[in-house]
Amino acid sequence: MTKPRAVFLDALSLGPVDLSPLEQHAELVCWPSTGKEQRLERLQGAEIAITNKIKLDRELLQHLPPLRLICAASTGTDQIDSEACRELGIAVRNAGRYSTASVVQVTWALILELVCDLTTRRRQVRDGAWQRSPVFALVEPEFEELAGRTLTVVGAGTIGRGVAAVAEAFGMAVLLITSRSSAAELEAALRQADVISLHAPLTPATRGLINAERLGWLKPSAVLVNLGRGGLIDLPALVEALQRGALAGAALDVLDQEPPGAELDALKTVPNLILTPHIGWASRQARQRLVAALAEALESEIGSWG
Structure with missing residues (x-):
């Protein structure tokens, strides 16, 4: 044949x-x-x-x-x-x-970077701050433990539930938002969240899901990661929230336009915004x-x- x-x-x-x-x-x-x-x-x-x-x-x-x-x-x-x-x-x-293990791993790499700020720790070592320290350890900038905090997962499919399982191992409380969740449930879950992780598909109903109003529901100490689709977030609203300190940090592995054009240049200077080039799915x-x-x-x- x-x-x-x-x-x-x-x-x-x-x-x-x-x-x-x-x-x-x-x-x-x-x-x-x-x-x-x-x-x-x-x-x-x-x-x-x-x-x-x-x-x-x-x-x-x-x-x-x-x-x-x-x-x-x-x-x-x-x-x-x-x-x-x-x-x-x-x-x-x-x-x-095929990508569940890879996306879960990268999701937590980004959450931990937002929470622990290991990039700053590496810079302190590279620039000699540790060597100049009068004590044995550098404890600033301070970081918080995840234990006892709340993770809200938006999109509770296989990947979202995998992310939730890791959160439970850290001792976090987990709130899952699915396509069947009500608007009131979404609002309550976002208001309680210390970490928000987006894994929902992009549909007409989910486009711009995280908009200016919903960003306003978040704690100023919360962090947000998106490994779903770029269109889930109103990006200008997110940038504005980060610039005025209404959100502690965000990490985006996806953007609405990929690869991005000149608009990426402005994003590089946004405080506490981590951008990675859509790698979550791509382990060998x-x-x-x-x-x-x-x-x-x-x-x-x-x-x-x-």
Whole structure:
């Protein structure tokens, strides 16, 4: 049986990873990245499209009659016009829960940096402040323990619950906000929070979820981390809150525009704001699990073609 043709439109997005599991099931063509105007030409004749962030919309899909399957090299499928796929008979599969351990780990790395400020401690050593100290330890700036504090997790899926489990090991109280939580429950959970961790999907209902009003509910001593989607936060409102000291700190691994443009320059000077380049999902092991999940999807779908 001839293998179907599969085109990976943005293979560079996975970094160095072994794609051979995909080649067991399909004749694989990989492009590092693909511009909007290149999509149609590159997908001509393909039965399978693989995309991480390249958008596949109705206007494109209706001109690709051989296409039978789209695999999202990600957990989310918002880059794919799912309604058009249903109408055109194109199956859509994603990579599932490949990134949980990686995202949980990076989430806590960022929370601990916000709370413990290890960057300042390293600077004190590098700049000689410790060597000049009249006592054996430098205890300023002070930091607080997490034990006894409250973590509010917004988005209580597999990742959110993984973050919560670590919080419990630290001795924290945990409040979980799901899609079924009421507005009153969200407000109460944000008002009680010492740490807020965002892991919700981006939908019309969650866009701008953390806005100026809700930032006003937070304790000035609270810290916020976002490893969900950039659009969950009203970024100008967050910057304003940080600049006037209404929030102790924030760490963002995601922005609404990625990669960012010139707007990033202004963010670099915002006090107590940590920015990382969307790395939460990307441990070496997670990226290889992603490939394995895509290979399983290919095997399952192609096997059903007969």
